[in-house]
Amino acid sequence: MSTNKMLSLAGALVLLCSVGTRVVAAQQSPSPKASSSDASSPVSAGTHAYRIDFTLSEMADGKEINSRQYLMNVDSGDRQQLHIGTSVPISVKADEKTYLDVGTTIMARLAERNGDLLADVQCEISDFVVEPVSGSTQPPLMRKFNIGASTIVNVGKPMLIGVADDPNSKHQFQLKMTVSQLK
Helix, strand or coil, X not given: CCHHHHHHHHHHXXXXXXHHHHHHHHHCCCCCCCCCCCCCCCCCCCCCEEEEEEEEEEEECXXXXXXXXXXXXXXXXXXXXXXXXXXXXXXXXXXXXXXXXXXXXXXXXXXXECCEEEEEEEEEEEEECCCCCCCCCXXXXXXXXXXXXXXXXXXXXXXXXXXXXXXXXXXXXXXXXXXXXXX
């Protein structure tokens, strides 16, 4: 197995373990000794846990041609980040290399204010326009999309966060999210 595949697999395992730990922690009921007035408790009164399901769709001529699903658990007031990608080595000089981070990053923050749930979401997608040529001294061409929004959340209902057109094709990227409150 190549080093890049092993690193990608290890990264995915770490991500799955951290998400799984968060899900278990969010679903466990608090101990009878814990109370919202306990100074050592990291969760303040009125704080809720939420699950955010993201769908990143690639469209061509109005039809979905690719779709990716992402999930994160977020406590109101906290910011979470999910990143899936690859660090690609690029030759800078004869004996020097640097790395380009290529992939998808989603950051989300939920806040409860005046009875509303507010979301701040940032999504960055980067990939190669063409695959890098082995042994080439020229860096590969990359494309990068950023979709971001701050909005009031409709809990339990899918919401379109943003749309980005690919300037080099007739493809379009759509980011949707559904927020559910965890019990």
